[in-house]
Amino acid sequence: xxxxxxxxxxxxxxxxxxxxxxxxxxxxxxxxxxxxxxxxxxxxxxxxxxxxxxxxxxxxxxxxxxxxxxxxxxxxxxxxxxxxxxxxxxxxxxxxxxxxxxxxxxxxxxxxxxxxxxxxxxxxxxxxxxxxxxxxxxxxxxxxxxxxxxxxxxxxxxxxxxxxxxxxxxxxxxxxxxxxxxxxxxxxxxxxxxxxxxxxxxxxxxxxxxxxxxxxxxxxxxxxxxxxxxxxxxxxxxxxxxxxxxxxxxxxxxxxxxxxxxxxxxxxxxxxxxxxxxxxxxxxxxxxxxxxxxxxxxxxxxxxxxxxxxxxxxxxx
Numbered sequence: 515x516x517x518x519x520x521x522x523x524x525x526x527x528x529x530x531x532x533x534x535x536x537x538x539x540x541x542x543x544x545x546x547x548x549x550x551x552x553x554x555x556x557x558x559x560x561x562x563x564x565x566x567x568x569x570x571x572x573x574x575x576x577x578x579x580x581x582x583x584x585x586x587x588x589x590x591x592x593x594x595x596x597x598x599x600x601x602x603x604x605x606x607x608x609x610x611x612x613x614x615x616x617x618x619x620x621x622x623x624x625x626x627x628x629x630x631x632x633x634x635x636x637x638x639x640x641x642x643x644x645x646x647x648x649x650x651x652x653x654x655x656x657x658x659x660x661x662x663x664x665x666x667x668x669x670x671x672x673x674x675x676x677x678x679x680x681x682x683x684x685x686x687x688x689x690x691x692x693x694x695x696x697x698x699x700x701x702x703x704x705x706x707x708x709x710x711x712x713x714x715x716x717x718x719x720x721x722x723x724x725x726x727x728x729x730x731x732x733x734x735x736x737x738x739x740x741x742x743x744x745x746x747x748x749x750x751x752x753x754x755x756x757x758x759x760x761x762x763x764x765x766x767x768x769x770x771x772x773x774x775x776x777x778x779x780x781x782x783x784x785x786x787x788x789x790x791x792x793x794x795x796x797x798x799x800x801x802x803x804x805x806x807x808x809x810x811x812x813x814x815x816x817x818x819x820x821x822x823x824x825x826x827x828x829x830x831x
Contacts, residue, residue, distance in 0.1 A: 550576065551595045551598060552581065552589070554680065556601060559809070563801075563806050582680040586600055597790075598786075604783070617783055618784050618818070622723075622774055624722055624727050626720050628739070632717075640663075640751055644748065645748070650671065652691075670717055674699050674719065675697045676708060682722065689778040702720075708720045708721070709726050741759040743756065
C-alpha cells in the first residue's frame with residue numbers, strides 16, 4: 515500500500531513539474547485574420563493585393579473568396595466577413611443597413627461573343643448600337659444573328675446572362691436602361707461560367723468583366739472569345755475612336771479616359787459594415803490606396819485618378 519502511495523506521489527510531482535518548468539517550445543502567435551468575399555470582378559486584384567500585403571505583414575492572414583457582389587454584401591452586413599468586394603454603386607437601402615464603401619479601382623463590363631462567330635468580320639466593322647443591345651437583351655426582338663444584321667439565314671442568337679446577383683449584370687442592365695432582373699437569356703453562374711458558356715457556343719452572346727475577357731499576360735482576348743464592339747455614336751459603323759478593343763491596355767485606356775461608356779464602366783469598391791474598427795482592416799485599406807495601387811494596371815484594372823484616391827483615403831481618417 516505504501517509502495518502505491520509513493521508511486522502516485524512521484525507521478526503527481528512529475529506532473530506539476532511539467533506545468534511549471536519551461537519546455538523551451540514557444541507557442542506561435544495567432545495571426546490577425548481579414549476575411550473578404552464578394553464580386554468576381556474584383557477577386558483577381560484582391561487576391562494579388564492579399565498576396566503582396568502578407569509578404570510584408572506575415573502577422574496578418576487574408577482569406578478571399580468570390581461568390582458575386584450580392585453574396586459579398588450579404589456576408590459583410592451579417593458580420594460573416596470583414597470586407598465585401600463590390601462591383602456596383604451601393605444603394606440607399608444598403609447604406610441604411612450600415613454599408614460603408616471605399617473605391618479602390620475601376621473596370622468595365624464588355625459584350626462578349628465567340629471568336630468563331632460566322633459574322634465576326636461584319637460585327638467588328640459595324641458594331642452594335644445601344645438600342646440594338648436593348649432589343650436583344652431586354653425586348654427579345656432579335657432571336658437570330660441574321661435578323662440583327664439584315665442578311666439571309668436563320669442562325670440563332672444564343673443570349674447568356676448571369677444567374678447570380680452580381681455587379682456585372684446590374685451594370686449591363688443599367689447600360690440598357692433597366693436592371694439585372696430585366697435581362698433575358700440563359701443564366702450562368704459567375705464570370706468564369708459566362709466566359710465558358712460563350713466560348714463553347716459559336717453563336718453565343720454574353721457580357722463579362724474586363725479581366726475575364728483579356729489574358730493579363732498576353733494582354734489579348736482569351737482564346738475562343740472576342741469583344742463585340744459598341745457603336746457608341748450609333749452611326750452604323752465603328753469609327754477609329756471607338757475601336758479600342760485590340761488589347762487589354764487599349765481598353766483600359768478607353769475606360770480611364772471615359773471613352774468607353776459608363777455604365778457599363780464603373781468603380782470597384784471594398785465594403786464594410788460601418789467604418790472599419792479593426793486596425794488590421796484599416797491598415798490594409800490604407801495600403802491598397804497607396805503602395806497597393808502599383809499592382810492595379812498590371813493586374814488588368816484601371817487606377818483611380820490621384821484626386822479620387824485622396825478622397826477615398828480621407829474616409830479612413
